[in-house]
Amino acid sequence: MADLVIRNGLIVDGTGSPGVVGDISITDGVLTQVGGTVADTGAEEIDATGRIVTPGFVDVHSHYDGQVFFDNALTPSNGHGVTTVVLGLCGVGFAPARPTDHEMLITTMESVEDIPGDVLRVGLPWTWESFPEFLNAVEANGYAMNVAAQIGHIPVRSYVMGERAIANEPAPPEDIAAMSAIVREAVDAGAVGFSTSRVLAHRTAAGDPVPGTFAAEDELFGIAGAMADTGRRVVFQLAQAGIDGFEPESSVAEVEWMQRLSAETGLPVSFLILQTDGAPDLWRQLMNSCVEAEAMGAHLRPQVANRPFGMLLGLPVRHPFMKRKTFRRVYDETSSFEELRVRLADPEIRSAILSEEDTEFSGDSYEGMGLIATYKPDMVYPLGDDLDYEPLESDSLAARAAASGVAPLELFYDLMLERDGGTMFLVPMFNYANTNQDDILEMLNHPAALIGLGDGGAHLSTICDASMPTYQLSHWVKGRERGPRLQLEAAIKMQTHDTAEFYGFADRGTLEVGKRADLNVIDLERLALTMPRAVNDLPGGATRLLQDAVGYDATIVNGVITRRNDTDTGARPGHLIRGSR
Structure with missing residues (x-):
């Protein structure tokens, strides 16, 4: 008897081949039959008639480095079909770390990734110093999905160089050797990669560029060489200079040294691609250079996002009135969100707030984000019930305000209080230079593309x-109305086979006999996102944004059903993945 049999679903196996209706059987966490009719009965069976059955999604860009210790469901990724997730991106992380390093690593994670420091202070057990010990701590828990980890440049450099790392001083040969040894030890223990950040917008709490921002080639190539010497497949990942829109052309020089690093060491390299308004076509040049690099023996895969990239504004998170005196007073006087919403609806309070200047400090280091509605209302789009992430220019706050004959901030204020104060506003800062998603589609279809940038666990009050x-x-398979869509099989392959293959996870990513039983059973007709909502469920009651989905009949991890009908079952069969498979 099989442990689980899924019957009569449209099997989209992740290879890109056309879907075929058939059955799947699972025993001991492994696929034992894929396709045809399973003659055996299952201890449990799922009728997948009218459903698609896919490999579990492999998300290669998250920041669950801290959340793994206080949320073993790994929300919100667990609600979106993810069965394997990679953490430790963009240079940040929590190992190696001496006790004297803890606060700096926490505040840097807070500054770079918008994860509240108080959440991390409560949630991190700090039962480790070395990266292998960190992996052991992760491995001690079960999760709603499988977890793999990279080692970050920021903790490594800080551990070796101390204050000199924070000052971004050049690393002498002995420090490069020490860093290389730490990274080699991490890879031998099961790290699936090394990450670094060279983004000028990534700053410490003191406002300095994060350690490693200006690391010279001898440091980067030295670490990469140590990784290659292990003989294991590991990824060199970075957030490169220029990705944040500051001097975007600097990304061209970054890609040049990445090509040489990959060709010399044999390591696959992944970096980030976003379209900026200042250089709206540069992404295409960078992606094409990755294809050209294959001829010199390099393997570069830029991570791309499948929708506009930016932030969300709203009353529960950040908005343009946070720095106004009357808002601060009312906020301090109220004891609940509902009371705040009701008070703000008072005409006298509304009038006072709208008439004031931005003079107060809210205590939120990201408070300035809300001011974009003041200075760039044409970049702000109220989200309606249709959750349109491809809005028209006429849908912008500026256009709607002009059509209504009111000031943009007046309209923002009134819309902000609708839906019981839950209205969210989309601010597409990247990937929307032409006010449509045509360029995103071209990115997704590019032969060098690697889908990523989901940032699970990070930017908790921002995205x-x-x-x-x-x-x-x-959106891309069934919902897009303003242009071409993706074929179902191609869309699945991008976030299963392609992401798994890049990280060397050969035991997952496609539905084949002998592979791990990580799957989704999806009602594609019903599949939809819900309105982002703010919850206060983090350690200490901190706020984060969650966005749910409907349409997942089942998500299965290592043969165990972790979600059924869009609801967490409480099962935690996921485990640490040590190295490529």
Whole structure:
């Protein structure tokens, strides 16, 4: 008897081949039959008639480095079909670390990734110093999905160089050797890669560029060489200079040294691609250079996002009135969100707030984000019930305000209080230079593309892009109205086979006999995202944005059903993945 049999579903196996209706059987966490009719009965069976059955989604860009210790469901990714997730991106992380390093690593994670420091202070057990010990701590828990980890440049450099790392001093040969030894030890223990950040916008709490921002080639190539010497497949990942829109052309020089690093060491290299308004066509040049690099023996895969990239504004998070005196007073006087919403609806309070200047400090280091509605209302789009992430220019706050004959901030204020104060406003800062998603489609279809940038676990009050795996199907396969869509089989392959293959996870990513039983059973007709919502469920009651999905009949991890009918079952069969498979 099989442990689980899924019957009569449209099997989209992740290879890109056309879907075929058939059955799947699972025993001991492994696929034992894929396709045809399973003659055996299952201890449990799922009728997948009218459903698609896919490999579990492999998300290669998250920041669950801290959350693994206080949320073993790994929300929100668990609600979007993700069965394997990679953490430790963009140079940040928590190992190696001496006790004297803890606060710096926490505040840097807070500054770079918008994860509240108080959440991390409560949630991190700090039972480790070395990276192998960190992996052991992760491995001690079960999760709603499988977890793999990279080692970050920031903790490594800080551990070796101390204050000199924070000052971004050049690393002498002995420090490069010490860093290389730490990274080699991490890879031998099961790290699936090394990450670094060279983004000028990534700053410490003191406002300095994060350690490693200006690391010279001898440091980067030295670490990469140590990784290559292990003989294991590991990824060199970075957030490169220029990705944030500051001097975007600097990304061209970054890609040049990445090509040489990959060709010399044999390591696959992944970096980030976003379209900026200042250089709206540069992404195409960078992606094409990755294809050209294959001829010199390099393997570069830029991570791309499948929807506009930016932030969300709203009353529960950040908005343009946070720095106004009357708002601060009312906020301090109220004891609940509902009371705040009711008070703000008072005409006298509304009038006072709208008439004031931005003079107060809210205590939120990201408070300035809300001011974009003041200075760039044409970049702000109220989200309606249709959750349109491809809005028209006429849908912008500026256009709607002009059509209504009111000031943009007046309209923002009134819309902000609708839906019981839950209205969200999309601010597409990247990937929307032409006010449509045509360029995103071209990125996704590019032969060098690697889908990523979901940022699960990070930017908790700013975005909720961990829902991108669902968007891949709800928008690109069935929902898009303003241009071409993706074929179902291609869309699935991008976030299963392609992401798994890049990290060397050969035991997952496609539905084949002998592979891990990580799957989704999806009602594609019903699949949809819900409105992002703010919850206060983090340690200490801190706020984060979550975006749910409907349409997942089942998500299965290592043969165990972790979600059924869009609801967490409480099962935690996921485990640490040590190295490529």
